[in-house]
Amino acid sequence: MKGLYKVLPPFTPDYSGVCSVLFELGGIVVIHDACGCTGNFTGYDEPRWYGSSSAVFSSELREVDAVLGDDKKLLGRLENAAHILGRSFVAITGSPAPMVIGTDYEALAHILSQRTGLPVLTFDTNGMHYYDRGASLAFMELARRFVKPASISIETGVNIIGATPLDLGNRQQVEKLISLLSSAGCRIVSCWTMGSTLDDIAQSAQARLNIVISRTGLEAARYLESEYKIPYVAGIPIGSAPTRSFIDAIRLWLGINGKPAAPHNASEPVAGVHNALIIGEQVTSNAVRDCLRLDMGITNVTVASFFGVDQALLKEIDRYLDGEDDLTALVKEHQYDVIIGDPLYRDLVAPFWEGCYVAFPHVALSGRLYWDSGFDCIGEAGLALLREGILSESSGISVAERVK
Amino acid sequence: MSSNAFYLPISEVGGVGSHWQRKVMPSNCLHYCPPSAGGWGIIRVGLLVPESVMLFVSPAGCGRHGAIAGIQLGFKKRLFLLYLGEVDIVTGQHMERIPQAVADILATAQRRPKALLICATCVDALLGSDYDGLTRQLEAEHKIPVRICHMDPIAMDGKTPPPLTVQEAVYSFLQPSRQKEPAVNIIGNFAPIDAESEFYDVMADAGIGAVRHIAACSSLEEFQLMSRSTHNVLIKQGGRLAVRQMQERLGIPFCFAPVAYGLETIAQTYHTLGEFLGVELCTERYREEAEEAINSYQSALGPLSVAVGSTANASPFELARALTEYGFRVRYVFADLILDFDVEHVEWLKHHTPDVEVFTNVHPTMVDFLNCGLMADLAVGFDAGYFCSGAKTVPLTLDSQPYGYRGVISLLREMLNAFEHPSNHREQMYASGMVI
The missing domain is CATH 3.40.50.1980 (Nitrogenase molybdenum iron protein domain)
Known part of the structure; x- marks a missing residue:
């Protein structure tokens, strides 16, 4: 119902x-x-x-x-x-x-x-x-009310937009992201809104690129693009190959010289995994999909979200979920080999589904239940997390058997 | 004091408000919700009814704290949520969707529930939604008792605040019984009185055959036995509407015999209880036992400074008085309300420990508590432990129920334990599943 x-x-x-x-x-x-x-x-x-x-x-x-x-x-x-x-x-x-x-x-x-x-x-x-609407309104209001026109432009300057614990879980994720970008030659002008002050945010127009790490930051980024001509990219680096591509793309935008990543060789598909479902926030889920595709060779991947979805980030296969029944119907129809999402979604599908469930906590669902779990998905850690969840040590065993 | 946090010297504590509960904080203030705020919450209390389920009808956000606490504490499988949208608010359509939701829940439940609570929220309070007709319809259709409860904090300052009305709803499942048994029901709290309490022996000696509590009932049928009891003993103010309703509807008289930790107060409580039951209660030996324990633990613990909070299973002012009488130095009390029962103890503290400072948990200046530098050796209650961050914390939560003279011994044991085996306050507090 x-x-x-x-x-x-x-x-x-x-x-x-x-x-x-x-x-x-x-x-x-x-x-x-x-x-x-x-x-x-x-x-x-x-x-x-x-x-x-x-x-x-x-x-x-x-x-x-x-x-x-x-x-x-x-x-x-x-x-x-x-x-x-x-x-x-x-x-x-x-x-x-x-x-x-x-x-x-x-x-x-x-x-x-x-x-x-x-x-x-x-x-x-x-x-x-849900939270995404409120966060989006708040990011937009910060952009509209507090960002000042810049008298200078920082060549390698970037803003990170869309950072809240509701999507990222903990501060270490932001710190890793900042460290990754800094190592790539970026100068972080501001991080909306973990680790920056209102004054930092007011200087955001000095940046040359906005990096939107959750859908909640998109509207503000589009406003900054139209008002201050700052382009944006939407994504968050999860996994090995996607992180290299992410860094290369940022460098390219900013004209930072650096050794480009070696061409990526397509990974062999994981045995027994024909399709996968990712349930969660859209930008993060898309990043997880990239990791499955580029690092693990899993190409048939659906992203489904109970939260707002942006058409520009949507693939035809993706789904908006308007309630528990939508998710159960989707899983019953496709019988995914792998599902990745907050641990609480598992309770919903477990009665009728057998497969490999990879826990990917999302504070906007499970709140305090997992926020101290030390969850780590940025960069290589994201691949380790997914690989450990999907590939058991005994790779010859079928997915269903592994979960049982 | 080294901070700018709002506080009152005990001598100035009088309270703001006009009826049974007075607030410590002035009325022109925003409300701060410290991490340590909360208790059992409406949903958990409602689901004390054995073999029941709850349908929570609200905008999506309202049920979040109760539902996550339910996952933590194991009652989520008995909780179902029906979300209201803007159209529902405008048209009242949600009232038409409730029967369908109830039918769906009952049809798909692994074990058919024997009772149903429907919980409405602030929105329905403002809309004036009529749930009475709906409950009759649902009872007739599904042949199970259905009651309405409310999680409407918007009514918190009125005569029927939700912590009281939910208990009224819980006990309204009891049906009148012609059969009477010499038994007492313990009302107002959420866990049976601890087995170690002398209360059970004192009642048995007085000819009371059974001491009943809802949380000790494993079935709705067993819960109904509470209708047969001859007396209700109200040990926490949260049950005061419930006992009045039970007096009117079931003919069970009640007596207020509050949880207390001071020896004189406990003696007075037993005296009142004896008069109510029409027997003399023999408790002297238990008092002597408690006096010995106080001397022994006081020697072991030494001259501690203590902070007392309002999340503890106690009246903070009565507990502050008791600890002072034991020989400890109470420096701070964290309290938001002054109930009728507290007044006598506030007055006692004014005369005997005028240097006690009273903070509220909720004043906006408490956001800067880290700069307050509140120092105490021991804190009783999660709130006191939070604001006095160097103190060892005795949670004294509502999950167990000390009572009487052995409640004193239990408290002292917990104090010693906290001192010898201190726990991480944050982990301990979040694990408790407290809900604001």
């Missing part, structure tokens, strides 16, 4: 996507809710919350205020927080209850901005959409 979820927990909602993007930027971020939605973010969507001093709050909306449409309390609380915490901007993101009462976020922003003198960002989120 559409809308009925019997196995999977809810995905990270849109307001958490907003908060995740803004988390490290030094503002006051308020979820306009009764506290439960904020608890989702702080307890289940944000690995950085423990021990942090990021100012993410609940507005503590109550029934009487909602029924009377009384925004004075919210404004007063925000003003008070701006006064005592002294941060650089305010962001308000919505939840289901304010949607029901038709909260006018633009009016709130206007009043609050006048009273505090701070930039006020608002996001009309409602908890009915």
Whole structure:
């Protein structure tokens, strides 16, 4: 039944996507809710919350205020927080209850901005959409509101756009990516939004290329392309051959001299693997597909996503999933030899499917359950992860037998 | 104090608010949710009903914390989620989709559930959705009891906040019984009173044949036996709507005999309980046992400084008083609410330990807690452990239920254990599956 979820927990909602993007930027971020939605973010969507001093709050909306449409309390609380915490901007993101009462976020922003003198960002989120929509809105708002025209252009400068723990899982993934790009001769102007400040982001127009590592960063990258003529590439290096191609492509864009990677010899297909399904965020899943294709010779690979998909990154074989039934129908129809995805999807397909399941945790589904697992997929580690999952030590055994 | 975090000296603690719960924090503040916030959550409490399942009807995001905690703690297989979209909000169509979802769940369940809870959220509270007619329809169609509960924190400051109404819903599954047995039901908490507590022996000596608790019932049938009990003992305020409803509907009178750790308070509680049951309860020897344990553990632990939090299985103010009476130095209390039961203990602390500082978990200035430099040797409760990051933490969670004089011994044992075998606070806290 559409809308009925019997196995999977809810995905990270849109307001958490907003908060995740803004988390490290030094503002006051308020979820306009009764506290439960904020608890989702702080307890289940944000690995950085423990021990942090990021100012993410609940507005503590109550029934009487909602029924009377009384925004004075919210404004007063925000003003008070701006006064005592002294941060650089305010962001308000919505939840289901304010949607029901038709909260006018633009009016709130206007009043609050006048009273505090701070930039006020608002996001009309409602908890009915998933994190990718909220994160995309937040990246776009950063591009629109904070990036300044550049007086200089850094020849080898790049911005990384689309970095949140919701897709990357942990900070080490970003650090590896930055290290990889730096080794290739790139200068990182900013990383949206793990490890950079709002000032770094404001200087983004100095870069010559944007590297979009999740679909959530695409809209902002397209805006920067149209506004500041900065082109973008969408991708994340996972695996051996794809990482070399990724680096070569970046160097080519930036005109950095370097030894190009040796021509890639097509890998022999893995015995017994005829098709594979990857369930997850689109850019990462496409990168995993490249790894399967280039490093392991597995060419019949479908990407399926419960989150938004971008037509430009979509292959004909790919699928958008609008509920548990869509995924079960897809797997029943194709009986994939290999499925790669968050461990929780396995519970959904296990009753009727036998094959090789490779766990690829995604915080936007399993939240805190795996965020401390030390998951590592960037570069060669991605190939090791997939190879270990797919190729058991006894390669002559069929896939089904291996899983049993 | 070396920080800018909001706090009150105990002498200034009075509380803001007009009815049974007063807030420590001023009302003009945003709400901070520290990682250490939370408890059992509405879903887990609702699913205490044996052999039940829950259909959670909400926008997609609302059920996330409860569902992931359910995977962690093993109750997710009894939880189903029906998502609302914008069209549902405008048209109320979701009410028409619920019967189909229920039929689907019951038809595909491996073991047919014997009870169903439908959980509605803030959205339905604002829309005024009518679930009463729907439950009657579903009961008639599927021949199982169906009840509505609410996870609507938007009603948190009202007279019927969700932590109380969910317990009311849980006990509304009990049917009136003509058969009565000399037994007590323990209401308000989530785990049976620890087996080591003297409470069971004290009740047996008083002629009480059984001490019943919902979490000890393995079937809906066994749960129904609670209707036959002659008395309800409310040990946590969260059950106060439930016991009133059970008094009206099932004719079971109740008495408030709260969890406490101070010897005088425990003695007074047993006295009240004895009057309620109409018998004299003999507890003196247990008190002596506890006094001996206090002396012994106090010597072993030494003159510790302690922070007391509100996530502990206790009233933070009563516990702070008890620890002071044992001989420890309580420096900080982390508390967001002052309940009626707390008032007497707040007053005691004002007179006896005026240097105690009271923080709230939720004030916006707590985001900078790392700069606070709050120092204590031992913290009781995950919140106290989080804010006093150098302290060894005694979780004292809601997953087990110390009670009476042996509850004191249990607490002291846990304190010594935390001191001798400290755990990683973050790992310990996340593993507990607390839900805000």
